[in-house]
Amino acid sequence: MSFGEPEGYDERGRAWPLGARVRSRTTAAAACLVLGLGLIGGAVTGSWLTGDGGDGTAGTGFSAAGSLWHSVPVDQLFPPTVRGTGAGPGGADRTWTRIAVAPDSGCADALDPLLRKALAPVGCQRLLRATYTDATQTYVTTVGLLFTKADAAGMSALAARFRDEHLDRRADLMPRPYAAKGTAAAAFGDRQRASWTVAVLTDAPVVAYAVSGWADGRTVDSPLPAADAIRSGATSAPAQAGLGNEAQGLADRIERRLRETVSPDREKPS
Known part of the structure; x- marks a missing residue:
């Protein structure tokens, strides 16, 4: 027996499948993580190229x-x-x-x-x-x-x-x-x-x-x-x-x- 995905409700009271919301949040979080790592990596690379590395x-x-x-x-x-x-x-x-x-x-x-x-x-x-x-x-x-x-x-x-x-x-x-x-x-x-x-x-x-x-x-x-x-x-x-x-x-x-x-x-x- 299978069950449909449980529903939640958005700010307008509309039904929202919780599984879809979780997937959406997971995708958004992953995107933020990739972007954050990219920014950090870019900063480190820029610092290395300019000789301003944090390691002195x-x-x-x-x-x-x-x-x-x-x-x-x-x-x-x-x-x-x-x-x-x-x-x-x-x-x-x-x-x-x-x-x-x-x-x-x-x-x-x-x-x-x-x-x-x-x-x-x-x-x-x-x-x-x-x-x-x-x-x-x-x-x-x-x-x-x-x-x-x-x-x-x-x-x-x-x-x-x-x-x-x-x-x-x-x-x-x-x-x-x-x-x-x-x-x-x-x-x-x-x-x-x-x-x-x-x-x-x-x-x-x-x-x-x-x-x-x-x-x-x-x-x-x-x-x-x-x-x-x-x-x-x-x-x-x-x-x-x-x-x-x-x-x-x-x-x-x-x-x-x-x-x-x-x-x-x-x-x-x-």
Whole structure:
């Protein structure tokens, strides 16, 4: 013997099969659950893509980067040889050889006073520097990693200021070179600076920079920021010599190694 489904009543007093109501509520509840999971999943995915994960992964990477100056061998941050595929003028390949490493230090004597003042909001914990030369020993380039005392918000604020005020293009804010006696960079002083780049990182408490010049000690009256020197049609002596490529290419690769050291599983660019 079978029985019909029991009836209930809706708000208008009409008969309503209770089984149908249960099925309807079950279907609606399932739909809400799927929608809720979709929203949660979307939020988690979005958080992961933007680096704002609730597990603190981004924050951990930022903090880890701040301690690299005393926990990572110098050869890992500044390799003896750096290859720059397509980094030269016209996409030519470059190879840089390290010829000197400066002792880790503060920033008092290593930066021009005005640049030191511009970087003061983030502080200076340690400065690491190394000088490289190209395969022909025609050019020399000093690359630096300035480890700051700032948090992520402080680095973002400084990066915004450098971008908005174009501080990275001001010749009075050029980094100083590291000249080592007995090397191809022995005559690489302040007056020999030809091109430079400065990058304020926001995913690490680090300011990365590079400054390049000729190895023969010639002076430069009108140094040019690397971003301008590598532009097509630039006619100044630093641009024609490819010194902008020297500074930008080496800085990019040292910065890349820094990020790979912090996040070794990060996908490496081709």
